[in-house]
Amino acid sequence: MTEVPSPQLRISDQNRESALSALGEHMSAGRIDIDEYGERSARITAAKTRGELVDLFADLPAPHPRYDDVPQAVAAPEPATEAAPAPRHPGTPDGWTGPQRFVAAFVPLVWIAVIALIATGVVHGALILVPIGLSIFGRSMWGHSGHHDHRHDRHLRDRERRRELRDSFRDHRRGLDR
CATH class of the missing domain: 4.10.860 (DNA Excision Repair, Uvrb; Chain A)
Known part of the structure; x- marks a missing residue:
């Protein structure tokens, strides 16, 4: 039997990105509004452990963040993703005619x-x-x-923005704790 990982385990940037993606799906579905999305996304970027992420999704149905280092049988439910679009021209690997x-x-x-x-x-x-x-x-x-490079550039900009939000949230929290 596989053990469920401890909520004290530290999370990675990939875990945060998965959580932000799942949170975006909840906002798109109308389960949370833009203000709550902003609050929760700031907490996601500042999160350090799995337990903090689990708490943020406790009142939401799937999708939840994924943990790639955990077998899927014991991981949080896999986010519902849209199926990849089929090639426009089936039968060719890249879909080109x-x-x-x-x-x-x-x-x-x-x-x-x-x-x-x-x-x-x-x-x-x-x-x-x-x-x-x-x-x-x-x-x-x-x-x-x-143009896949543009998506990659956007991904890097988004990741940097999330890190900035996380750092600013941590700085804000430190100021309140004093």
């Missing part, structure tokens, strides 16, 4: 060829409109889903 793959491979070659032709003086500079048009066309074929 044949024409999308062609454009993705062809456009960089056209850019290189046009720049080389313009640089050598073989053709007029207006030919630059061809790769620009192809790039716009290619972009319209698969939209904005290719």
